[in-house]
Amino acid sequence: xxxxxxxxxxIERLVGFDTTSHRSNLEAIAFLEETLRxxxxxxxxxxxxxxxxxxxxxxxxxxxxxxxMLSGHTDVVPVEGQDWTSDPFRLTERDGKFHGRGAADMKxxxxxxxxxxxxxxxxxxxxPLHFSFSYDExxxxxxxxxxxxxMAGLPIKPxxxxxxxxxxxxxxxxxxxxxxxxxxxxxxxxxxxxxxxVNAVEAAAEVIAHLKAIQxxxxxxxxxxxxxxxxxxxxxxxxxxxxRALNIVPRDCLFDFEIRxxxxxxxxxxxxxxxRFAADQIEPEMKAADAHTGxxxxxxxxxxxxxxxxxxxxxxxxxxxxxxxxxxxxxxxxEAGLFxxxxxxxxxxxxxxxxxxxxxxxxxxxxxxxxxxxxLRRLMDxxxx
Numbered sequence: 001x002x003x004x005x006x007x008x009x010x011i012e013r014l015v016g017f018d019t020t021s022h023r024s025n026l027e028a029i030a031f032l033e034e035t036l037r038x039x040x041x042x043x044x045x046x047x048x049x050x051x052x053x054x055x056x057x058x059x060x061x062x063x064x065x066x067x068x069m070l071s072g073h074t075d076v077v078p079v080e081g082q083d084w085t086s087d088p089f090r091l092t093e094r095d096g097k098f099h100g101r102g103a104a105d106m107k108x109x110x111x112x113x114x115x116x117x118x119x120x121x122x123x124x125x126x127x128p129l130h131f132s133f134s135y136d137e138x139x140x141x142x143x144x145x146x147x148x149x150x151m152a153g154l155p156i157k158p159x160x161x162x163x164x165x166x167x168x169x170x171x172x173x174x175x176x177x178x179x180x181x182x183x184x185x186x187x188x189x190x191x192x193x194x195x196x197x198v199n200a201v202e203a204a205a206e207v208i209a210h211l212k213a214i215q216x217x218x219x220x221x222x223x224x225x226x227x228x229x230x231x232x233x234x235x236x237x238x239x240x241x242x243x244r245a246l247n248i249v250p251r252d253c254l255f256d257f258e259i260r261x262x263x264x265x266x267x268x269x270x271x272x273x274x275x276r277f278a279a280d281q282i283e284p285e286m287k288a289a290d291a292h293t294g295x296x297x298x299x300x301x302x303x304x305x306x307x308x309x310x311x312x313x314x315x316x317x318x319x320x321x322x323x324x325x326x327x328x329x330x331x332x333x334x335e336a337g338l339f340x341x342x343x344x345x346x347x348x349x350x351x352x353x354x355x356x357x358x359x360x361x362x363x364x365x366x367x368x369x370x371x372x373x374x375x376l377r378r379l380m381d382x383x384x385x
Contacts, residue, residue, distance in 0.1 A: 010111035012091040015100035053135040055147040066159035067128025073137030076102040082360040105357035109164030123384035140301030164350030172348035177305030189251035197249025204253040227329040263307035304337035314345035
């Protein structure tokens with residue numbers, strides 16, 4: 001079977017908006033807002049500081065009771081440097097697969113929500129249907145934090161949220177949290193032949209080596225949770241920048257690292273351990289040579305993890321909609337952790353697969369679109385008269 005022309009037209013329209021995270025998403029948000037307002041939805045916008053990006057929160061149905069929220073992000077990852085065989089921002093069908101940036105992650109879910117919204121309305125909503133469409137999820141769930149802060153002022157909040165990230169329509173009841181961190185090492189520059197400088201690159205390397213030692217310990221000693229892959233908290237260094245020439249003792253070095261912690265594992269304690277190592281083991285030798293040297297850490301992003309039990313009402317409800325009898329956990333992060341932290345029980349379930357996202361020729365299959373449509377129609381049976 002093939003998805004309806006209306007659904008495919010909406011996916012094509014959304015893929016056509018280049019909402020790469022370094023660009024504005026306002027054109028896409030305006031289209032979503034206009035579509036939902038035409039159905040009578042009450043819409044709220046929240047913006048970034050420059051008002052170049054926006055979140056949309058919209059409600060269909062009665063406004064005197066808690067509803068169910070369908071949540072997704074409008075931004076996509078870059079295509080530069082990837083070997084695409086078709087235009088990334090034009091939906092292209094090949095062998096039952098629909099290719100385009102965001103087709104899997106996660107504009108198809110948003111398109112399904114829009115395509116079926118008129119039917120939800122026509123059947124008569126007993127339970128409100130909320131839509132949450134955010135910016136800069138790919139940069140660390142940046143935009144949705146403002147949407148959540150705005151929701152705090154609403155008299156009635158959603159009773160349940162479904163984040164439509166690509167899970168192959170499998171219900172995900174937990175994911176790891178993620179801290180994105182930056183370390184700046186300030187040394188003292190000198191000619192490399194004189195032995196008088198403080199080498200920032202070498203100091204950074206010692207901290208990075210300590211991060212690797214922590215990762216080995218976690219892999220060996222845990223804590224462990226077999227529901228996750230890998231089943232332990234991970235620590236990873238992603239980028240390093242430092243040095244200007246081989247014969248100059250480098251003054252500065254900067255590196256970025258992350259902690260992806262199992263729910264319940266105290267990532268703050270790990271972060272403090274790393275800071276103590278730098279302060280107690282590395283900085284004293286640096287400062288003995290020059291008091292102006294040192295190591296600084298910066299928290300760039302902190303996205304909460306979550307883990308709901310399989311018998312949680314939200315998990316049971318969404319699992320029933322899929323017809324499955326089991327749930328899963330994943331290591332990548334979503335805004336679900338932030339919604340749960342804000343008191344809105346949230347699970348992750350959507351069409352497509354994460355393995356097909358973020359890559360050249362990203363795609364979603366016709367079968368996954370049909371499964372996503374069937375899922376929303378079963379939701380319709382629960383929230384409509």
